[in-house]
Amino acid sequence: MKSKLIVILLLVYHVSLTAQTEGARNPLIFADVPDMSMVRVGDTYYMSSTTMHMNPGVPIMKSKDLSNWEIVNYAYDTLGNADDLNLENGKSYYGKGSWASCIRYHKGLFYVSTFAGNTGKTYIYTTKNIEKGPWTVHSFKPSYHDHSIFYEDDGRIFMIYGGNKLHLVELKSDLSGVIEGTDRVLIENASAPAGLNMLLGAEGSQLFKHDGKYYLFNICWPRGGMRTVVVHRADKVTGPYDEGRLAFQDRGIAQGGIIDTPDGRWFAYLFRDNGAVGRIPYLVPMKWEDGWPIIGINGKAPDTLDLPASKGLIPTIIASDEFKRKKGDRVLPLVWQWNHNPDNSLWSLNERKGYLRLTSGRVVSGFEQAKNTLTQRTFGPVCSGYVCLDVRHMKEGDFAGLGLLQSKFGQIGVQVKDGRKMIKQINVASLGGRNGNNRFEEDSIPLERDKIYLKAECDFRNRKDVARFFYSYDGKGWKHFGSELKMQYTLAHFMGYRFALFNYSTKVAGGYADFDFFRVSDQISKW
Incomplete structure (x- = not known):
């Protein structure tokens, strides 16, 4: 018995020692963080990235060791107010919005710039405190593609932009636009x-x-x-x-x-x-x-890298949320982003304490037109997310639940149809043409309860890129439901898959669904 105990202690010591000595590993972040731009200020690194049609936008991440990163802010809440930004009148800006950003630091001021093809503008956000703000926004036309800002020693501000044929412009000192006559070709090819x-x-x-x-x-x-x-x-x-x-x-x-x-x-x-x-x-x-x-x-x-080992992406990049808030807490932690501009009158953490309430405000045709869809990144090599959903106050035609958002999306949720509540699972099996006639696979069974647990699991190992959906009545015994989703990265959304909490109506507005929690894990069940 004593010898077995010694062996166990030696194994524990070995695992502990390995964890302490093992360095960082590539990929640095196994999640969708594209178009990075970095700056070091003293011993602290800051990084900006692209999240396009998600709001708030242009995430700011912080690290002390280049290995472990956390989201500390966003450059903006919304880009503006227009039909495509608001998902109104059949318009959207999937795959558009703010693209590759640039982060710089000059004489005590942080500069985060980006551009958006759908608004036709270039944006420069400035702040003295990048983690807390406030931000000052400067915007002007045109939209300078994939630009890089550079402060010269004499104080002049330059911007390089373009594709293949690269251009150089000089910016006005107040960042209100480009100095007329300064645009010229920098590199022809x-x-x-x-x-x-x-x-x-x-x-x-x-x-x-x-x-x-x-x-x-x-x-x-x-x-x-x-x-x-x-x-x-x-x-x-x-x-x-x-x-x-x-x-x-x-x-x-x-x-x-x-x-x-x-x-x-x-x-x-x-x-x-x-x-x-x-x-x-x-x-x-x-x-x-x-x-x-x-x-x-x-x-x-x-x-492997000669840097401190990663402590994982949870909870600094992706995180669970019990939807319980203490005084002084953020209403929504920084890991969350809305799909397009939210309607703040139709979601709440106060109407029912400890729950996220999503209320439908209009009738829509489907998932991609649904307002107030709340999202977080999926991540690899495998991950799962699950919710507990109270469906008592849903109305005819409502559909609420958990989705995996991309152009070829998948959903599991509860739909009210002909007065009955149904557990429903939908996958986009193939993408349609220009008219958007996607082919769907779906399955449904009756739901006789007011509360249900829903889960999505993703397997990104070796680019397997498949997901499965589950439901449970107690949060312990899970039943696989529906078909396997063959996930596919598409340029239509230009973004990795996202966990998505949704509620929308296809018949009559005004119903609501209450989410008790969202819990995320880096483990999945054996398939």
């Missing part, structure tokens, strides 16, 4: 270092200064190849950028920039298209050699 036959021309500009020289990072996609990092170098911010190199080409890990640590190490931050979970960040060691950045270990992104 920025993809050239990677070849001449491109599927995607150079874009995603990020500009940095190191040892007196200027380095412009872009990505491109050669035909028959993969997403590739190219770098151009110049002696002045205005160019010429005659020197260019193919800087990194490994598994399509590309688009981003570079960051240094207080102790002098350098890393490239990039992302990889990883199927249905989305575009996931990688961190790649780099060094300077003959005045050029050398990215990777023998040209590859390593699986």
